[in-house]
Amino acid sequence: MPSTSYRLFEGIPLESQLAANLLTLARDLRDSGLNIGSGQVINLVDAVSVIDCNRRDDFYSAAKSTLVTSPEQIPVFDVVFARFWRRLLRPETLEQDALDQHQFDMPPAPSDPKKGAEVEKKKPQAGKGETDKERAVMAVEDSAIDDQSKTEDLDALPEDVIVFSAREVLRKKDFAQFSPDEIAEARRIISGMSWRLGTRETRRLEKAPHGDFIDYRRTLRHSLKHGGVPLELRRRRRKEKMRPLVLICDISGSMDRYSRLLLQFVHALEQGLDSVEVFVFSTRLTRITRELRKKNVDSAIEQVVKSVHDWSGGTRIGESIKAFNYEWSRRVLRSGATVVMISDGWDRGDPQLLATEMARLQRSCRRLIWLNPLLGAPGYQPLTQGIRAALPFVDAFLPIHNLKSLEALARLLGDMDDSPPVRANRSIRPVSSDSLQMKPFVNDRGHLLVDVGPMMDGKRIERSGSRERTAARH
Amino acid sequence: MTVSPAALPHQHTGVTFDSVDQLAARLADERYITDRSLATTLFLTLQLRKPLLLEGEAGVGKTEIAKVLADILETPLIRLQCYEGLDANSAIYEWDYPRQMLYLQTIEATGEIGREQARRDLFGEEFLLKRPLLQAIDASHDRSPVLLIDEVDRADQELEAFLLELLSDFQVTVPELGTIRAEHVPIVILTSNRTREIHDALKRRCLYFWIDFPTFEKEFRILTAKVPDAPERMAAQICTFTQGLREVDLFKSPGMAETLDWAHALLALGTKSLNKDAVDDTLGVILKYQEDVDRVRGEVASVLVDRAERAVD
Numbered sequence: 001m002p003s004t005s006y007r008l009f010e011g012i013p014l015e016s017q018l019a020a021n022l023l024t025l026a027r028d029l030r031d032s033g034l035n036i037g038s039g040q041v042i043n044l045v046d047a048v049s050v051i052d053c054n055r056r057d058d059f060y061s062a063a064k065s066t067l068v069t070s071p072e073q074i075p076v077f078d079v080v081f082a083r084f085w086r087r088l089l090r091p092e093t094l095e096q097d098a099l100d101q102h103q104f105d106m107p108p109a110p111s112d113p114k115k116g117a118e119v120e121k122k123k124p125q126a127g128k129g130e131t132d133k134e135r136a137v138m139a140v141e142d143s144a145i146d147d148q149s150k151t152e153d154l155d156a157l158p159e160d161v162i163v164f165s166a167r168e169v170l171r172k173k174d175f176a177q178f179s180p181d182e183i184a185e186a187r188r189i190i191s192g193m194s195w196r197l198g199t200r201e202t203r204r205l206e207k208a209p210h211g212d213f214i215d216y217r218r219t220l221r222h223s224l225k226h227g228g229v230p231l232e233l234r235r236r237r238r239k240e241k242m243r244p245l246v247l248i249c250d251i252s253g254s255m256d257r258y259s260r261l262l263l264q265f266v267h268a269l270e271q272g273l274d275s276v277e278v279f280v281f282s283t284r285l286t287r288i289t290r291e292l293r294k295k296n297v298d299s300a301i302e303q304v305v306k307s308v309h310d311w312s313g314g315t316r317i318g319e320s321i322k323a324f325n326y327e328w329s330r331r332v333l334r335s336g337a338t339v340v341m342i343s344d345g346w347d348r349g350d351p352q353l354l355a356t357e358m359a360r361l362q363r364s365c366r367r368l369i370w371l372n373p374l375l376g377a378p379g380y381q382p383l384t385q386g387i388r389a390a391l392p393f394v395d396a397f398l399p400i401h402n403l404k405s406l407e408a409l410a411r412l413l414g415d416m417d418d419s420p421p422v423r424a425n426r427s428i429r430p431v432s433s434d435s436l437q438m439k440p441f442v443n444d445r446g447h448l449l450v451d452v453g454p455m456m457d458g459k460r461i462e463r464s465g466s467r468e469r470t471a472a473r474h
Numbered sequence: 475m476t477v478s479p480a481a482l483p484h485q486h487t488g489v490t491f492d493s494v495d496q497l498a499a500r501l502a503d504e505r506y507i508t509d510r511s512l513a514t515t516l517f518l519t520l521q522l523r524k525p526l527l528l529e530g531e532a533g534v535g536k537t538e539i540a541k542v543l544a545d546i547l548e549t550p551l552i553r554l555q556c557y558e559g560l561d562a563n564s565a566i567y568e569w570d571y572p573r574q575m576l577y578l579q580t581i582e583a584t585g586e587i588g589r590e591q592a593r594r595d596l597f598g599e600e601f602l603l604k605r606p607l608l609q610a611i612d613a614s615h616d617r618s619p620v621l622l623i624d625e626v627d628r629a630d631q632e633l634e635a636f637l638l639e640l641l642s643d644f645q646v647t648v649p650e651l652g653t654i655r656a657e658h659v660p661i662v663i664l665t666s667n668r669t670r671e672i673h674d675a676l677k678r679r680c681l682y683f684w685i686d687f688p689t690f691e692k693e694f695r696i697l698t699a700k701v702p703d704a705p706e707r708m709a710a711q712i713c714t715f716t717q718g719l720r721e722v723d724l725f726k727s728p729g730m731a732e733t734l735d736w737a738h739a740l741l742a743l744g745t746k747s748l749n750k751d752a753v754d755d756t757l758g759v760i761l762k763y764q765e766d767v768d769r770v771r772g773e774v775a776s777v778l779v780d781r782a783e784r785a786v787d
Contacts, residue, residue: 035674037678039678039679040678043522043524043681046522047518047521047522050517050518050521050522051494051514051517051518052493052494057510057511057514058494058510058514060511061510061511061512061514061515062514062515062518064511064682065514065515065518065526065681065682065683066518066681066682068682068684069527069674069677069678069682070529070671070677070682070684071529071684074684202558202559202630203557203558203559204559204561204630204632205561216569216571217568217569217571219571220569220571220574220575223578224593224596227578227582227589228575228578228579228581228582228592230575325725326725330668330669331668331669331670331671332670334558334669334670335558356765360725360765
């Protein structure tokens with residue numbers, strides 16, 4: 001951070017000195033990550049000319065209402081302002097400021113890479129000890145819950161695949177077993193995939209020759225040609241909009257083998273669609289929509305890795321979904337959004353909390369889809385506490401372990417129509433260990449699903465035979 | 475450095491304020507209880523003739539500010555309630571088609587007016603339905619009205635583009651009529667519940683103020699001012715309770731509006747002093763989600779009731 005003193009600038013008229021000080025305040029705020037336009041600074045200059053600048057509270061309110069544009073900025077503003085004011089009065093109090101700066105842990109400003117790097121260095125270290133410990137705890141718990149070790153599940157690959165081409169093999173191979181070359185090839189395929197989301201009708205109208213609504217304005221104008229007799233009716237119809245998509249990805253340690261490639265996939269989605277919001281979590285939730293906006297996938301992912309402090313940490317799905325529900329759902333789950341959650345469900349948290357929050361999440365979105373990379377492994381059963389708690393509140397439970405499953409997902413998202421999801425009125429029950437004994441199955445469209453009661457498009461999907469039979473059809 | 479009045483659009487209010495103190499005093503007269511920071515921002519809104527964007531949780535009194543402002547400035551309040559799909563026809567203007575049709579039929583029958591004249595009449599102001607945004611810049615006002623654009627986050631982004639244009643030029647172009655320009659630029663208040671982010675370009679054009687949940691003292695003052703029937707002791711209990719409730723981890727914390735509703739509800743039930751039964755019976759007035767009610771009913775409620783009782787003893 002540049003050490004600026006607000007002492008009087010010599011050789012310029014007193015009035016300009018105030019303006020110069022205001023400019024430094026704005027610059028310091030920009031350095032702290034606030035995005036301030038010059039129009040706002042001009043507003044501030046205008047503002048101080050009509051209030052009593054010697055009253056700290058009024059000056060503070062004036063600066064705040066002209067420079068701040070969201071409540072998140074207020075704590076940052078307060079600290080920077082306090083420093084500004086102190087320096088304005090006593091330019092020599094720099095030592096105290098150094099102290100302040102130390103306690104002032106802010107997100108790294110893009111304009112100040114050195115400071116950003118410092119924060120980066122500090123965070124992962126703090127998180128790492130926790131990570132190892134958590135992994136250890138998780139390992140113990142996992143073996144207690146589930147006899148089958150998950151690595152065993154993953155190592156076995158379905159052998160019933162007829163090889164059409166190298167590419168076909170790649171389509172069905174589990175991401176976890178990709179070699180670096182194959183990853184590169186997969187990335188090419190992923191970035192070439194095209195994505196389409198179901199649409200919904202908005203309340204806006206647009207011109208359409210055979211629309212449902214009469215366009216009075218154009219009808220009337222047109223009727224003037226015929227002496228005011230509306231011979232031809234002009235029409236309008238409801239405009240259609242793509243449904244927003246919200247992705248919530250698990251990047252905890254157990255997802256390590258999938259995280260990078262899935263981010264690649266998420267990046268392709270974000271680039272290909274209009275309104276996509278992306279969040280990642282391991283122990284806490286981070287919004288990465290802005291980072292992913294970068295066109296170049298590598299620098300976008302690099303940016304994400306930088307901004308996420310709990311990469312490969314432990315898993316707290318319940319807390320993370322709760323954070324999403326409380327802080328973000330009202331902002332990003334507008335107009336019939338589809339929520340896609342990507343996680344293996346290895347959760348160490350409270351299953352009751354997870355159930356409550358998943359139920360809330362399902363109620364506030366159009367479709368809740370859970371993608372699980374482990375679901376692709378034969379013999380895998382969703383028996384972990386986390387999954388068992390969450391499954392009753394999921395509209396679709398699909399694998400995401402190979403390119404083929406990504407294609408299946410693309411089909412599912414594209415097929416979504418306007419019909420509301422049919423969901424049983426499920427209350428949140430305490431989760432008991434024997435409450436769910438479900439097996440995943442493949443339906444006639446090739447989706448691997450788990451029967452969780454009435455779901456997608458109101459059709460109850462019946463169990464369709466064994467996995468071997470359906471797999472042979474592929 | 476100094477504001478040159480010529481550069482700013484003309485704003486005319488019947489009542490003017492020379493200082494923050496004056497405005498704050500006037501707000502207090504109107505029984506609108508506020509803190510100095512909001513008074514300062516309102517003063518700047520009037521002085522700089524900038525739109526003001528108010529954000530905050532639901533029920534903290536955002537809309538109320540516009541109403542009070544219109545009252546103390548003795549000027550009309552024009553309100554545009556935003557909703558998804560709100561379009562130019564409902565926000566700015568629309569032609570009155572049925573009347574236009576009837577008019578056409580009439581002149582057809584009587585044959586008194588020529589075709590050209592008919593066309594001019596047809597798209598005259600007589601047939602123009604003015605929606606709130608056009609009303610606000612309409613020349614018929616003899617002073618600047620207060621324009622309240624309520625819950626702008628509910629409208630979609632197309633409307634924001636309209637607003638951006640309107641708020642910078644204060645003019646509207648009706649193709650058939652020409653450009654209508656505000657003679658007295660309205661005082662514009664926008665409110666948002668943050669169900670989505672407002673576009674940066676629009677935010678930067680505005681002054682910004684975040685209204686927090688009220689402090690105990692402020693809540694108490696508002697409650698006693700708005701519900702004078704409530705005994706002072708119970709009012710203090712109610713405020714202690716709601717203040718405590720906002721510390722509980724809830725999906726939707728109660729706002730000032732809920733506090734006032736609750737006070738009315740308790741009075742209607744003949745409650746003289748806050749007690750556990752009364753709270754359990756009326757939790758639905760302050761909490762709007764079943765999970766929140768479940769969480770508070772019982773233990774949390776009784777702890778808060780105890781605290782409220784201790785606070786007034």
